[in-house]
Amino acid sequence: MIDTAPSNTSNKTTDPFIPVQDNQEQQNNTPFGLNPNDLIKKLRPWTKFFAGDRFARPASMDEVVGRLRVNPVFFATNYLVIFILLIGYCAYVFIFSLCVFNTNTLYCTVLYTLYIVQHPP
Numbered sequence: 001m002i003d004t005a006p007s008n009t010s011n012k013t014t015d016p017f018i019p020v021q022d023n024q025e026q027q028n029n030t031p032f033g034l035n036p037n038d039l040i041k042k043l044r045p046w047t048k049f050f051a052g053d054r055f056a057r058p059a060s061m062d063e064v065v066g067r068l069r070v071n072p073v074f075f076a077t078n079y080l081v082i083f084i085l086l087i088g089y090c091a092y093v094f095i096f097s098l099c100v101f102n103t104n105t106l107y108c109t110v111l112y113t114l115y116i117v118q119h120p121p
Contacts, residue, residue, distance in 0.1 A: 042077040049078045 058064045072079065 039077050039080070043081070044075055044078050046078070049075055 058067060
């Protein structure tokens with residue numbers, strides 16, 4: 001006879017989208033729990049991240065939801081690298097444009113001052 005009654009043993013089903021922390025991760029005292037070595041290990045290959053053959057229109061809304069749940073978790077470190085690069089690029093462009101603007105303003109001020117000196121009102 002087959003016993004179909006529920007057993008008292010707990011079968012832990014783990015959701016792949018909920019991070020499981022072990023004791024080593026709980027003892028990590030780095031800011032926000034981010035260890036650079038762990039982040040480098042979790043970096044997925046860029047060829048997999050930018051795989052053109054995987055870009056396709058989802059067939060259903062369930063597939064959209066599935067992609068939105070899996071993709072950010074699976075490629076989290078890749079997205080972090082892209083975010084850091086974009087922040088660096090924006091800071092560089094901002095500082096460069098600020099320097100150019102200030103240089104042009106200074107140049108125009110000097111030229112205007114020289115013009116006023118040579119041609120008093």
